[in-house]
Amino acid sequence: MPSTTGFSIHAPLGLEALNSADTVIVPGYEPGGEPGDEPGDEPPPAVLHALQAAASRGARVVSVCTGAFALAAAGLLDGRRATTHWRAATELAARYPQVEVDPVVLYVDDGRVATSAGVAAGIDLCLHLVRTDHGADAADRVARRMVVAPHRDGGQAQYLQRIAPPSGTGLAGTCAWALERLAEPSTVRDLARHAGWAPRTFARYFLAETGTTPLRWLTAQG
Template sequence: MHAVALAATDGMLSFELTIATEVFGDDPRYGFAVCGAAPVRVGRFLLEPDEGLDRLARADTVLVPGWADVDTAPPAGLVEAVRAAHARGARVASLCTGAFVLAAAGLLDGLRATTHWAHTDVLAARYPRVTVDPDVLYVDNGQVLTSAGKAAAMDLCLHLVRADHGPAAANAIARRLVVPPHRAGGQAQYVTTPVPTRDDHPLAALLPWITARLDRPLTVEDLAREANLSSRHLSRHFRSATGTTPLRWLLVQRIRRAQELLENTDSSIDAIAEAVGMGTATTLRRHFNRTVGVPPDTYRRTFRSQ
């Protein structure tokens, strides 16, 4: 039986704990244990671990969930136990901000890694030897794996089951939990594009005008004319309000509309390309794959496979 040990610490995020327990705790192919040095506080609850941290050294897979306060260094005992388990040959996977524990243990030095997009800048600044990728759901380096936040932790856990026992086993768990059976690790994390909230902002009326016309060819000049601004001033307002350029913002809105149509309609890729102003299926596939990380056909299958 494959032994899975979850490394518990005070302030651990309950969502990631629950995900790991749901995936591995009820599967007879895995022996699952929550391991901690002492009772740990998870939200409003006090959790009594099944075993101590020394159990990590005897596990085949060690899961390190995130915790809320990433400004605080992870407990030294936890870091050392994770490092020792890895040295013994265990596969070590972090869920969400658990990547900070792996980085503190030196397990991510020279590797690509990810965490919740809200904390990727902090992880990169604190551990410069780690190549932090903010735009993926999870990264598999073989014996060391990291996931982005929240739902991406489920993606990584199912990826581990798929690696251990094949796609049928992972799909069965996904059906039980009513989640997509497979999202590729390279798929982009969902990051909200900021938009102006003040009615008197120069872009407040323009952005809804754009999203109502995604099926049409639009240039920067068209947008500037509608906003009654010069192209230069338009670009400056866009950069300030959304953090990106007008055309990049427009492309992201087209891709998001394509995602909605792929999830909720049976329209062909050609029809969706026309509906979002991409013109052809080839153009949509190129931009969709580059932005989301998977082709539109694969994205659709993910949402239609339940």
């Protein structure tokens, strides 16, 4: 398998390995799929079916970074809170609106399905899974061997490049409209109505785009 960074990865097993795996981890990948695919193409049906089958029989399914796009394409994140790298959060929310994308946290453990932010956050999530399965002592030993923190506080917010939607996005007009009316009370429903979106969808997109909620953003402008 060619990687995007110039080296190849040897995979000795195929999708049949998912038939008996207790935990399936999908690493980060280019959401466009195989080289030459059009951007936005989902993983091949065989991959999606294998992920769905593994989840159906009770396997734990985990994603690192943009691996969340594969879980979302398989329908495994529908109605769930999930995360991915902050740079891809807006795209994940736009492509799969049934997923509650949280672009701020390092990882989300939603029972049998777990997702993480960037690559380093994948280490945080994996240590969390070791801690869950084998206890804190085991996770601490792994962390010491890797020379990483056994647990990190905080989230992705410190890495976000934007604190307000830039011009040209779907939120820019509504934000400008809100700024002109700071003296008047505004709700998420008011902002969503101006943008032409359902309130919940608007709030999810706003969080993915800015790293904060609409009302916190409004409060900060006051």
